[in-house]
Amino acid sequence: EDQVTQSPEALRLQEGESSSLNCSYTVSGLRGLFWYRQDPGKGPEFLFTLYSAGEEKEKERLKATLTKKESFLHITAPKPEDSATYLCAVMGGSYIPTFGRGTSLIVHP
Amino acid sequence: DAMVIQNPRYQVTQFGKPVTLSCSQTLNHNVMYWYQQKSSQAPKLLFHYYDKDFNNEADTPDNFQSRRPNTSFCFLDIRSPGLGDAAMYLCATSPRRGGNEKLFFGSGTQLSVL
Numbered sequence: 001e002d003q004v005t006q007s008p009e010a011l012r013l014q015e016g017e018s019s020s021l022n023c024s025y026t027v028s029g030l031r032g033l034f035w036y037r038q039d040p041g042k043g044p045e046f047l048f049t050l051y052s053a054g055e056e057k058e059k060e061r062l063k064a065t066l067t068k069k070e071s072f073l074h075i076t077a078p079k080p081e082d083s084a085t086y087l088c089a090v091m092g093g094s095y096i097p098t099f100g101r102g103t104s105l106i107v108h109p
Numbered sequence: 110d111a112m113v114i115q116n117p118r119y120q121v122t123q124f125g126k127p128v129t130l131s132c133s134q135t136l137n138h139n140v141m142y143w144y145q146q147k148s149s150q151a152p153k154l155l156f157h158y159y160d161k162d163f164n165n166e167a168d169t170p171d172n173f174q175s176r177r178p179n180t181s182f183c184f185l186d187i188r189s190p191g192l193g194d195a196a197m198y199l200c201a202t203s204p205r206r207g208g209n210e211k212l213f214f215g216s217g218t219q220l221s222v223l
Contacts, residue, residue, distance in 0.1 A: 004151070009149070034211055034212075041197075041219065042216050042217060043201075043214035043216045043217045044152075044199070044214045046211045046212070046213075049209075049210075049211055087151075091209055095208065095209065096154065097212060098154075099144075099152045100151055101151045102149075102151070104149070
């Protein structure tokens with residue numbers, strides 16, 4: 001059974017204070033690891049897909065990295081508009097994504 | 110823009126009163142999913158379809174049913190909602206069976222049970 005554990009559950013940052021979110025996973029035959037952003041009361045919005053260990057992707061202030069056991073979402077100099085819940089999901093041999101509980105990020109001005 | 114649309118955004122129902130949530134997509138995707146998400150919890154897969162091939166998760170309660178009359182539409186029926194069924198219900202699509210592409214989500218339906 002695929003499993004995803006995200007930490008921390010909640011993170012409060014000051015604007016400009018860089019940090020990282022962690023996604024630890026176990027999966028049988030990784031087909032992809034996905035990061036989504038979810039704003040309150042809305043559906044998840046896709047950020048990145050990573051397919052193999054060592055892969056990295058960037059978008060604005062966000063950078064996602066992947067190892068064989070975990071992924072990190074690095075947030076550089078965050079702004080208040082980056083406040084959201086960040087969800088990690090893995091896809092294994094079933095090709096059905098399994099989600100973590102997410103990290104709730106609040107960035108204070 | 111092609112998208113996934115869920116209606117209604119907010120649904121209030123009474124304990125035990127049947128309710129139907131709807132999802133439509135203009136992406137022409139083969140795969141559709143229904144997830145249940147409670148506050149601060151991971152989205153939990155209830156059902157998924159490969160075209161009209163229905164797949165029910167083992168732990169999805171019998172109280173939940175689904176229909177997909179055509180490629181574009183999918184419905185979630187809750188026959189006798191209980192207080193524990195109050196949640197956000199998310200519909201999602203992906204292009205093809207056996208693909209490792211991202212999911213496209215709708216905005217969700219927030220269900221309240223009184």
